[in-house]
Amino acid sequence: MKRKRLLAALAVATALVTAACGSSGDDNKGVNADGSVDLSKVTLHLGDQKGQSLQALLEASGEAKDLPYKLDWASFAAGPPMLEAINAGSVDFGGVGDAPPVFAAAAKSQIKIAAAYDSGAKGQAVVVPKDSPLKDPKDLRGKKIAVTKGSSAHYHLLSVLTKNGLGWGDIEPQYLAPADALAALSTGRVDAWVVWDPYVAQAELSGNRVLVDGTGYLKPDSFYVVGTKTLENKASAAAVRDLLTRIQRAHVWTTNHREEWAKQSAEITGVPYDVTLLAGNRANYQDHPLDDATITAEQQVADAFSDAKLIPGKVKITDFIDTRYNDRFTS
Numbered sequence: 001m002k003r004k005r006l007l008a009a010l011a012v013a014t015a016l017v018t019a020a021c022g023s024s025g026d027d028n029k030g031v032n033a034d035g036s037v038d039l040s041k042v043t044l045h046l047g048d049q050k051g052q053s054l055q056a057l058l059e060a061s062g063e064a065k066d067l068p069y070k071l072d073w074a075s076f077a078a079g080p081p082m083l084e085a086i087n088a089g090s091v092d093f094g095g096v097g098d099a100p101p102v103f104a105a106a107a108k109s110q111i112k113i114a115a116a117y118d119s120g121a122k123g124q125a126v127v128v129p130k131d132s133p134l135k136d137p138k139d140l141r142g143k144k145i146a147v148t149k150g151s152s153a154h155y156h157l158l159s160v161l162t163k164n165g166l167g168w169g170d171i172e173p174q175y176l177a178p179a180d181a182l183a184a185l186s187t188g189r190v191d192a193w194v195v196w197d198p199y200v201a202q203a204e205l206s207g208n209r210v211l212v213d214g215t216g217y218l219k220p221d222s223f224y225v226v227g228t229k230t231l232e233n234k235a236s237a238a239a240v241r242d243l244l245t246r247i248q249r250a251h252v253w254t255t256n257h258r259e260e261w262a263k264q265s266a267e268i269t270g271v272p273y274d275v276t277l278l279a280g281n282r283a284n285y286q287d288h289p290l291d292d293a294t295i296t297a298e299q300q301v302a303d304a305f306s307d308a309k310l311i312p313g314k315v316k317i318t319d320f321i322d323t324r325y326n327d328r329f330t331s
Contacts, residue, residue: 047074056268058247060250069239080148086110087109092240097153098223102301112320113224116290120283121214123200123214124220125211127192132192140171144191168308178199200213224247258277289323
């Protein structure tokens with residue numbers, strides 16, 4: 001009897017997990033019998049990052065209006081947990097930096113990089129207190145450095161160390177989420193903090209300074225990642241195409257309306273206007289294809305983490321790329 005109750009409990013638990021992880025890509029919802037799609041039956045579950053709000057981008061630019069499908073939003077502190085949710089199937093789509101897809105690929109996650117854009121190198125930085133004795137990247141040797149594991153900042157830090165003759169073992173990494181890292185920097189528990197905008201802007205406006213930004217250390221690409229099951233569903237894949245087109249138009253709008261973007265984004269996200277404006281003024285929003293140069297650069301990110309033994313084994317990044325949306329850039 002005990003064994004039967006245990007098996008029954010496990011069956012219920014499995015069903016609950018399966019239900020919780022369901023997304024628009026799990027079945028043929030939105031696909032008509034004749035193979036045509038009905039986007040009104042599609043709901044895309046989108047991941048969003050605080051301070052890098054895709055929701056704010058779409059709303060401020062007007063691209064969230066008259067959507068032929070529904071959107072459901074979930075907020076994450078950084079890219080890695082968002083990709084965990086995409087792998088689990090509870091999220092369909094989300095924007096991240098260069099490192100999260102590598103860590104997800106190393107974990108054999110069910111994800112695909114579906115689009116890319118140049119987000120700008122100056123928005124990635126190693127931040128130190130204003131009166132810190134650290135003046136050069138080589139001064140990071142032996143220091144406690146806060147960084148979010150698996151984030152774009154993780155790769156930026158690795159690249160800075162490597163190009164300045166240092167190894168991962170030459171520092172004391174402190175794996176912290178952005179909010180905890182800012183507190184640690186402010187109280188002197190860490191010597192430096194490696195992070196991305198708008199947190200860099202927040203740190204600067206709080207009296208800290210940039211030791212080194214991403215210029216010369218990385219190809220400043222960010223990516224939109226989609227669950228493999230979402231892409232296997234004809235209807236949800238079509239909704240992703242429409243969404244990427246809207247994001248591309250929103251990026252153009254943002255480039256030409258930086259102050260308006262900062263104002264509206266601040267109202268939507270709660271991130272202060274001056275922080276949003278500083279971050280936005282140095283950002284790029286240049287969408288581009290997933291071309292050979294982009295894929296090669298992402299493979300270099302994967303190889304760097306593998307060589308440093310920060311991920312298990314090697315990652316073949318082309319196994320986690322889907323180029324079907326590249327045709328948006330053809331004339």
